[in-house]
Amino acid sequence: xxxxxxxxxxxxxxxxxxxxxxxxxxxxxxxxxxxxxxxxxxxxxxxxxxxxxxxxxxxxxxxxxxxxxxxxxxxxxxxxxxxxxxxxxxxxxxxxxxxxxxxxxxxxxxxxxxxxxxxxxxxxx
Amino acid sequence: xxxxxxxxxxxxxxxxxxxxxxxxxxxxxxxxxxxxxxxxxxxxxxxxxxxxxxxxxxxxxxxxxxxxxxxxxxxxxxxxxxxxxxxxxxxxxxxxxxxxxxxxxxxxxxxxxxxxxxxxxxxxx
DNA sequence: TCATCTGTTATATTTAGATTATAACACTTT
DNA sequence: AAAGTGTTATAATCTAAATATAACAGATGA
Numbered sequence: 001x002x003x004x005x006x007x008x009x010x011x012x013x014x015x016x017x018x019x020x021x022x023x024x025x026x027x028x029x030x031x032x033x034x035x036x037x038x039x040x041x042x043x044x045x046x047x048x049x050x051x052x053x054x055x056x057x058x059x060x061x062x063x064x065x066x067x068x069x070x071x072x073x074x075x076x077x078x079x080x081x082x083x084x085x086x087x088x089x090x091x092x093x094x095x096x097x098x099x100x101x102x103x104x105x106x107x108x109x110x111x112x113x114x115x116x117x118x119x120x121x122x123x124x125x
Numbered sequence: 126x127x128x129x130x131x132x133x134x135x136x137x138x139x140x141x142x143x144x145x146x147x148x149x150x151x152x153x154x155x156x157x158x159x160x161x162x163x164x165x166x167x168x169x170x171x172x173x174x175x176x177x178x179x180x181x182x183x184x185x186x187x188x189x190x191x192x193x194x195x196x197x198x199x200x201x202x203x204x205x206x207x208x209x210x211x212x213x214x215x216x217x218x219x220x221x222x223x224x225x226x227x228x229x230x231x232x233x234x235x236x237x238x239x240x241x242x243x244x245x246x247x248x249x250x
Numbered sequence: 251t252c253a254t255c256t257g258t259t260a261t262a263t264t265t266a267g268a269t270t271a272t273a274a275c276a277c278t279t280t
Numbered sequence: 281a282a283a284g285t286g287t288t289a290t291a292a293t294c295t296a297a298a299t300a301t302a303a304c305a306g307a308t309g310a
Contacts, residue, residue: 012268019230026232038285049270054286070286071277088231092238095220096245106213110246113217117242120221121235137297163256174299179257195257196306 017056
């Protein structure tokens with residue numbers, strides 16, 4: 001699993017960890033039942049406090065992505081990813097609708113919006 | 126002018142004020158040359174420090190929406206269409222960035238997002 | 251000129267969230 | 281028992297946002 005922490009992202013560390021792990025789950029790199037690195041080992045690896053890793057894991061557990069058992073470790077929880085993706089798609093759709101409204105109201109041509117879209121989505125090299 | 130501050134928005138107060146005033150300018154509720162409430166009166170009204178209001182006004186001046194004159198007050202700057210378009214583009218950009226984050230996180234391919242985009246923008250026929 | 255608006259500046263403090271360090275504790279496995 | 285897991289409590293640091301306070305400066309009208 002590839003967890004990268006940057007100070008330039010603006011996001012707090014615990015949230016960056018959260019996102020990395022969610023991403024790994026969505027991409028199926030982490031599957032149902034897989035064990036996550038222990039809070040201490042991941043903390044050592046990233047050279048941060050184990051409390052920060054714990055916080056990330058706590059959030060992930062709250063939102064149902066993982067299950068933690070004292071003395072054993074943290075495991076990827078069963079989840080209906082298709083259902084979640086469906087929700088995420090709806091969320092994306094509502095944002096696009098907002099964009100559509102703004103562009104219509106302010107006379108911003110579709111092409112210009114498309115340029116922005118390409119720019120932001122291409123930077124993912 | 127309706128400036129509402131909430132602690133639940135996550136946005137700092139000075140930014141909420143900024144946004145409210147931008148919105149009032151966009152909706153023409155505040156017109157070119159209109160005087161804004163004085164930093165102290167708005168601070169009293171909102172029960173916050175005048176320094177926080179000043180910060181909001183400073184930001185608005187930096188981005189060209191208002192003009193402040195010592196001893197007189199702050200006034201809505203002459204309407205600048207480029208500025209408005211620039212602002213709307215920024216808004217659109219921030220939505221696209223949100224979309225990018227969601228799609229990256231939940232492993233939704235760019236193409237799928239693009240399909241949605243096309244669908245919503247084509248229906249304008 | 252004076253009072254009273256307006257904005258400006260400087261200093262110190264408070265607050266909240268994120269993060270850390272440390273130590274002690276509890277459960278699981280071998 | 282040892283060594284791995286997670287848990288909890290406490291105190292400290294750091295940063296951005298926000299505050300309190302006081303003093304200063306320009307504009308305006310009585």
